Amino acid sequence: MSELLNNDLNSTDLARENAALISPELADTVTLTSIDKAINMLSQIVSPIANLARSNSVWPLTFGTSCCAIEMMCVGMSAFDISRFGSEVFRATPRQADLIITAGTITRKMASALITLYEQLPEPKYVIAMGACTITGGMFNDSYSVVQGVDRIIPVDVYLPGCPPRPEAILDALLKLQQKIRTENYAKRRVQAYQQRPVCYVDYDCGRPLEDLLAMAMEDTSLALDQK
């Protein structure tokens, strides 16, 4: 366990570590002040404790759409018992959860709901893409109504193949996620989370990405302006 904790401390040098805290573009130009160093030191001290706690209490959101949701339910039940890892606290509200297990197919109609849920989760948040449907679309990979992989709309931390994966496989994914949580820098994670938002918004009413709709609207307006 201590190896895991020390992993990220040793691997990166101070400047780059701090650069991530400041801004990726300005990494080379900034000279570190003592306050920065202090913050960095603090984050390095706090981070292992925070990580240890966070990795051992990953509370999933009760989000399930189809078959995988049943296996997700099963993993909480007596035979597999996710509570051994402290994750049986399935929260119904995204505000109190840490993890979305996207259990089941995400359709275009559901995509906007998933995005809302993802954005409602407080940082630091994690996503496990569970099952073939959410990784690539799986057996519905040519259906007109299925989003071909949730990583197209929200960032994914762990991919868990299977259709549906065995409950043990979910535990396996959870353990891998815990490992990931342990090896990351908490402060850095928070800063990064605000910097990059690779979320692709989807319109609920017509099931198409908002970008496309915006582009179409822009095209229409420019056409109208041209005609004028």
Add this chain to the structure above:
Amino acid sequence: MSQTDTNKPNETKEMELGKFGKFLKDNGIDSTRKDDSINVETIVISVKDLEPALRLLKTSSETKLNMLLTISGVDYTDRIDSIYHLWSYDHNDALVIKVELPKQSQANTDTVNLTSIANFWSAANWHERETYDLVGIRYLRHPYLRRILNPWDWEGHPLRRDYKQLVDALNDKNPHSFR
């Protein structure tokens, strides 16, 4: 995915009227029998006869076909069939009613109209909405004809043979996969 070249199922020849066909004829509704389905009486009736026929079959004490199993729409490229599977809670007979609706144009947006039976048969409500959504039969006088499975502003009817699938950031080729 192009579907236009798929072979249509064979047309079957007309047969003599069965029990329910005769009953309808007695009540002044013409129909032709076409046993496509195995072991089940299948009749084809015209658009205008549909509503009275179903109303009669549902309520009449002779027939008692009071269970509407499903309404399916089938696109045969040149026409669209609306197919009603009728069963009964009281006896073991079954009846399949088909209404053939010729398409006006080959465009994806063309409308096919039919009378709704949702006003006197609640079971038909959602089935008609679904058939409208997927196959594009417009049921006139339906109380709430809105898309039911696809998003409300969806374009096209997916189970039409000439449906063109939407391609955008959500379902273009997966950039990560080898495919």
Add this chain to the structure above:
Amino acid sequence: MSNLLTRAKDSIYQVLRGLKTVAVHSLRIPTTKEYPDTMPPLPPHFRGRLALNVNPETNEHLCISCRQCERVCPDKCIEITAHKSPETNKLELIDFKIDHGLCMFCGLCTEVCPTDCIINTNDFEMADYSREALVYDIRKLTLTQGESSHYFAAKEIALPKPKPAKPVASAPIAPSIAKPVETKTEAKPVETKTEAKPAETKTETKPAETKTEAKPAETDTDTKSTDNESK
């Protein structure tokens, strides 16, 4: 009033009965299988991760590049790269890729495989941090000799006859990088999906010429025997 009392009595009795039933459960042994410590006892036919067998006796790769699995796969998650060896006029396997992120573990590929090469193993721990890591190439897919013999025994499959010694393409070949890229473009399963669906291919010609000879065309029924005859 008496009605109320009997009802109250009944209710209290029933609640206590329920409480007792639940409380007694605390004396039973937990049914939990402690997974990371003990692996679940999976039946031999469990459909887990896909893998390629080698001949448990001679360590030859069993795949004959017939592309049956590639065609039957409902998700099109298998990609086989093979080329025709100029000397032996037989197909040689270059690369075999399975996208486990796409696979639905239906087991159809294992059912049609004429040489029992592709099988479902009992492995289910495939979770990974990236999408690319789920695409397994031939090196990751091919089992060792010991594992193969284990699965041959567990699934009660008859051991394969050893191939004649001639073909060099035994065992997992180190995939040369230049070749797969070339062959990939012409043998992409995506194209076969759009142009030639199995419904029509009965009468039509097959899309890629290189493939046609390898296919035991439509004689899936007795592929094993035909396969053996062809050698």
Add this chain to the structure above:
Amino acid sequence: MSTNLETTNLKTDEMIINMGPQHPATHGVLRLILKLDGEIVRHVEPVIGHLHRAQEWQGQNRTLFQYQALIDRVDYLSGMFTSLAFAHACEQIDGCQIPPRAQYLRALVCEMNRISSHLLWLGTFLIDLGALFGFPFYPFREREKLLDLFEEIAGQRMMFNYIRIGGVQRDPKPSWFEKVRKFTAEFPDRIDEYEAIVTQNPIVLKRTKGVGILDKSVAMDYGVTGPSIRGSGINYDLRKTRPYGIYPELNFEIPLGQNQGDTWDRYMCRILEMRQSNNLINQCLDKMPEGEISGKKQIAGLRIKAGEGFSAIESPRGVLGCYVISNGSDKAYRIRWRNPSFCNLAVLPSLLIGRPISDIMAIFGSIDVILPDVDR
């Protein structure tokens, strides 16, 4: 009690609440747009389709052999039944013979699947009623045993792909039958245990008796089937009324609701049905003949004759129908599912109007809807 709330003349501002698509009680992705007056539902509009995965469309684009593997996902809690309905429809068109052993195996696995489906329903129903952490674990424990059996025979816990056109996929070993027997021997005790906790519990009674009364005529008008309509007292079970497979040779009863068709009746129907299914499993095991297990070769190019076939079976949720139009190739021209959940869900708004919010879960849970079965 609740009727007092209904008839009260006190009116407040109406509030629109959007329940779902992600809500712990909607079993997945149902969305209900509720208009509330205080806690009383005045208007409800169910919005479905959040799990529309185009199963019918897939049916046109996959070969029959491939599609067989897919249809377990139509109703994932009773995958055997969806496979069976599809296989029946295709066999009807093709006219192929099914060996008796395959017939018995089909009935056996289907009844086991019915139990597992009902067990999951029981757990989620109690979760809906608010017993979140205690009781629901017990049905799941028994369900695990069944799933282990399924895993051994079919290869996976939920997506079986076991019942094929013409027969079944694999012949189980004798040891498997012994395991099934062991399960059936102890299962009635487990049901007794559930009943001790739930059936006469005063809170459960208060929350289910007289709640969500499904009138016979309304149910028939909406085409409701399965335990939901049997709870209302209509004896409609396809295993008896239109027997298929080997059901005519088996001896069993159809449990009916004793009262007016409320939530408790539907609950009781399913509990009794589990006992009947347990009984049926034993009968199947006793009568299991020897012989072939498939009347049709399972090959990649599997094809059936041209024609139309409609077959319906009694799934745990009601009449599950499959309408196949074949043109003689290895793909179907059109596949149409008649899903029990879709029809049963349509009746929900009429049951909810005038009830408080808490009843939504009890009623919705009691009609046992599986959302992929609704949306396909």
Add this chain to the structure above:
Amino acid sequence: MLANSAELFKFTRLTLIWLTLIFGSVWGACFIVGVLLPTLLLRACDNEIFALLAQICQYLTPLIAILVFIPINAMFMVLVERRGLALFTVRMGPNRVGPDGLLQTAADAVKLLFKEDIIPTGADAWLFTLAPIIFFAPSIFGSIPLLAAITGNNDLFAITNLPTGIFFIIAASSVPVVGIVMGGWASNNKYSLVGGLRSAAQAISYEIPLVLSLVTICYLNQSLNVVEIASRQTGGFLNWNIFGGGALNGLDKYLNALINGSSNANDILQAYYPSNQWILTVIAIAGLVVSTIIAFFMYITAACAEVNRIPFDLPEAESELVSGYNTEYSGIKFAIFFLAEFTNLFIVSSIATIMFLGAGNNPIPQFLIDYLFKNVTFIPQTINAITQALSPLINQIHLINPITFWSVVWMIVKTYSLVFFAVLVRGTLPRFKIDQLMDFGWKRLIPLSLLVFFIVIFAKGVINTNV
């Protein structure tokens, strides 16, 4: 029978370790603030200011004790609940974090501290922040009067011995609902709003039976002082308030005399229950005992409703209202809600223990001990010897005297048994509906509690006149 002994053993071990942890740290804090610091101060300089400071330190001890106790105890209770539910549902429960999952809830608490704290758009930021505090604060100041009763009126905690203690506790316990309503309203979420309103309705209707059942006990003991009520229940379970609050006192004394073979046994019985009015006496005693038992269960029910436990967890009904009033709360604010909820459960359990179950008093009556150890003299002798040997040490450190120690031990046993019972109830019962809840509260509990109250008044009168 005890097939699951391994898990039960682990559970017991876990509980003991945690209890040692909790009470060790509380004792440590109390010792430092209440004994060590004043002693040091007085030794340092012997003037008035330092004496005053030492006094202040001693006065602050109860507050420090509670502030140390509440968070650790809440963590422990969450763990007990999770492990307990796991026991009832034939599984393992949290067992990976620390030995036996000892630190599971600690990890949860630390994690919640590190979570992002969201104030949703459109929420009333001030009220939104204030709500958890208002919900939590009463559990701190409301539990202060209990300390005196729990510690057997130890010198350090004597300051918390309020003459109207129970009155203060009841007043404090009705404040949290304001926090819930506030949070529900400020969240700008309809589920929260419905949850908050439900909570208000529920709290108002269940306050009455709760208070009435407590008032019954206060009347029986003729006191509002929790310490006095506790001290009236000494000497075995027959003297507990749940069994008539002194109605069986005579029986206890009689049995005592009988076992010890003293000659005046019948006189005692005669004095308590005169034979000339025995029918009336028996009726009165029966009435008292039955009504106090009913009062106890009424209190438990109403208390469950007060602290929103299943089957009365309507304000946060997970399957109906997502998470009720705390739907929009995340991070530290949610942690405070969580903390307060379990602290409230602990407080109502300890009130039940003090008011009904004999507080920190030994539940085994003297006559039973005498009867059992009549011939075995060495066990009590050893105990006495050990106690006497340790007494100089104990008196030296002023904090653990035998009375306090045993009082706290019995309090722990009784209170956590009630908590465990609440876990069992949570594992069994489904949730009420809001109208049934109101119905049950107003139409059943309130009339019943009034009835019980009047029965107690009359029965008490009968017995009083006769003694």
